[in-house]
Amino acid sequence: MTKYRINKTRFVDQTKTVSFTFDGKKYHGFEGDTLASALLSNGIHLIGRSFKYHRPRGIMSCGSEEPNAICQINDNTDLTEPNVRATEIELYEGLKASSQNCWPSLNFDIGGINNLISPFIPAGFYYKTFMWPKSFWKKIYEPLIRLSAGLGKSPTQPDPDIYDHKHEHCHVLVIGGGISGIISAKIAAKNNLKTILIEDKNILGGSTIYQNNKNFIIDNQKSNEWLMNEISELEKLDNLIIKTRTSLAAFHSYNYLLAKENISDHLPLDKKNGSIRQRLWKIRADKVIVAAGAIERPLIFNNNDRPGIILANSVKKYLDFYGVSTGLNNIIFTNNDSAYETAVSLFEKGISVKIVDIRKKSSSNIVKNAEDQGIKIYWNSTVVNTFGYKKIKSIEIMNLSEDGSNVTGNKHKIQCDCLSISGGWTPMVHMHTQSGGKLDFRELDQVFVPTEKSENHINVGSCNGDLELEEIVKNTNNKVKKFLNINEGGFDKISVLCSKESEKKNIWLLPNTISESKTKSFIDFQNDSTAKDIKLALREGFKSIEHVKRYTTTGMATDQGKLSNMHALGIIADTAGVKMGTLGTTTFRPPFTPLTFGAIVGRSVGKFFDIVRKTSIHEWHVQNNAKFENVGQWKRPWYYPINNENFHEAVQRESKAARDSAGILDASTLGKIDIQGSDASEFLNRVYTNAWSKLGIGKCRYGLMLNEDGMVYDDGVTTRLGENHYLMTTTTGGAANVLSKLEDYLQTEWPELDVYLTSVTDHYSTASICGPNSKKILKKLFPNKDFSDEAFPHMSYQDAMIDKIECRIMRISFTGELSYEINVESKYGKSLWENCIAAGVEYKITPYGTETMHLLRAEKGFIIVGQDTDGTMTPIDLQMDWIVSKKKYDFIGKRSLYRSDTMREDRKQLVGLLTDDPNEILEEGAQIVSELDKKPVEMIGHVTSSYFSPNLNKSIALAVVKGGKKMKGQKLFVPMENKNINVTVSDFIFLDKENKRINA
Amino acid sequence: MFVINCPYCGERDQSEFSCGGEAHIVRPKQPTELSDDEWAEYLFMRKNIKGVQFERWNHAHGCRKWFNMVRDTSNDKIHAVYKMGEKPPVI
């Protein structure tokens, strides 16, 4: 045993040694230790440096509220994890931990210079920094601060661990495995309710499990013995699931809760064996019982942050749970009775202890007990200073004035190696408020307690403000019975004897002889904000707690102010002279403790991140060397390089081939909606800008769909398959939204219409063949079909067969070439495609991808919704007036086309742009200006599509320009980083304005 | 996360639904008769109440039906759900 491991307990197995390293040095602890208890057993208190002043800091608590003992775990590039609380890491063989926020080392930290210049870095330091003379900061302090700031290092490699999500439902969820949680779970489970009990530690029992004191007796046993028996009975219950190492992350409305279970974090690296690391439970519970406990408060006095200053109940836990003494010469500084349990426990183990109490007396049993044992108590006293740089060495105390607002008499110095502090208890109301619950302020002991309103959750035990053992046991039993409608709780006749506190006193900021501006009374230990900072913020005019919090950064560190928020509020109330209950609290937001990103995303990583949609022809594209691009969730062939062609060369070749002979495109991804019903034509009239009633059966028509605000939403060709039957196509990316929008109108605005919509996007595969030789290829595929312009004109459709496969052939064109789209059931897609390729061999049919498709349509001046439009373009802006019916009384968006704003002539309008140098290709997104010398430069538009056209042998671009319709022939400029490109506004149809090629 | 009682399917998690904003805003039957201001009132203006609000919801990952819901936006309590076309309940 080490010098500080002075006690044997049932919770730490001292026969099982575990070795670990801290800052590269090897140490030993035991199975059952946390990293914090193992470090303390080796006499190590100094763990890190504070964030702003780089002051030495040590372990301060034993739980999730720990602000100081923040470590980096592991030292490799993929598993290393920053900002881990040493108090929450279970020790395992080979654990590597190191301190953070120290440069160059923990023991010599150059950032400590901030401590010396601290008068210059008060509250709002980060906001005020740049008001200082530039040279001062830039050359001297900023480089140092940058080097030494920051919290830990992120891993640089992908996380190799597996994370999991799981849904769970139950009648009763109990949060917290302390005494009140155990009583609650037992009552629920014994009454045939499916119950889940979650506890963030590895064993149940909370702080009662190590409460080994004759002043706390339940049913004639010491409270810890009694609870031990209860736990072993609990474990036998069938309909109770106990989840240890599981912490509640969030409590959402309707009793939907997230809890994170650590599955293999506590195992040595070689024993994790690829098991799941953490699991996020998504729990929906009928009833929730919150038994989250309370957190001990620190006391706020000058230099209250030295290593060796530890919360009193944590000192007791290290001693009675882990068997570790945090010091051999202890002083306890308290304002309440609970710290006396620590004193008695230390005394009984033969460790020197003295008590400084701000109260004048206390008449409770536990205090009498301490006095009887001869423990020295300094009543009506406060600590005014502490000494010792890397570890506390001594304190100075003084008497308090009658009203406690000042100190009197002489300073008295006492040596010590550990100072236990206790400022009372703060009920953990986070869960209650996260779920929407409200709080009341209880003046007596200055705590916020839950106001019970919800029918579906209650708070029991100390998180409900019940801080005495007897209250906890009896009130929990009664409340849970009522909440669950149960007559017999099983704890109705229980007898509880406990020491009760009758004298209460609280001073948020303890008085001192020296002025506040010269003290360092820390409130938020992790973010280094002090009482002085809070007061400065108030002097500078900040009044709301939310503003003070942000200005001083109090409560904004990774511990979310678990130890600091109450004191910040208290000091604001005292300084401003208002009642604390009227200030409210800051908002408690999930997660309660930090969650790993891994736990949040679960299995949705890598190939499971999003759905990948592939057409039935996908394999052919892969085999033919296609490069793919993502269009929504679809993988679409982008281009098909041959030999060593680059992107540009491949696209130029494909584009030329499609116009010179024949090209083929996989168009299967276009959205397809089957529309049926006796009102189908009327429906199309209402959703498209043009008229549909007169479209003959077997004919196709291009349609433009607007939003109700008049802006272009989607476009596509719709074919009339029968009297009451249409097939609508949409853009690839817009398919799902278009269907939703149409369903919305049908169900909510026009329920009288007899129309049925079905998404058939995945049901059909489409091969689109274009080019002057396309008709010849179609003839080879369908020898019995008449493809003459008379029999099968442009914008019409016919059924046909290849062997026994039914095909729908649409003669429509998105390229401006003679073009046919052949649709078959998806399962025949690849076969159709291969047939087309075979039939086209003699015409050198060239497969082309989305880039060539975009280039060809741009030559022809066809827009792509979402590329040339951005939700602010009307059809008029796009110079597509021809498609807007003047005769139709109404369609979606019609009225908006006549709003004063949409009728403005200086709106951005679609134009073509030609560069003066035909080889200069504009960048898509580039800004357009008309006057280079005007300051500020006015941007009048931007380039939306830009390509080098192999068929025109020059650069072409589409753009939207303010008032562009009237600018044809005008010279404009596209300023780039190193030059200005001269352009001329042109027609946006660059090729075959006469539509000769479509009927070639 | 709410539990929403779809009038067609029963109780489901909120993640299956999408909200379509304020309910009972009827698309004008004769938009061309409206002034710019009247049309803008229909098109843009929404109450966004803190308190009891009538909303449109769609069971997007379920039956895909639209329905109406009365929700208190201050505490997310759902007072009623009812089908499109049904009279709103008095809350």
Ligand SMILES: [Zn+2]
């Ligand atoms: Zn439904």
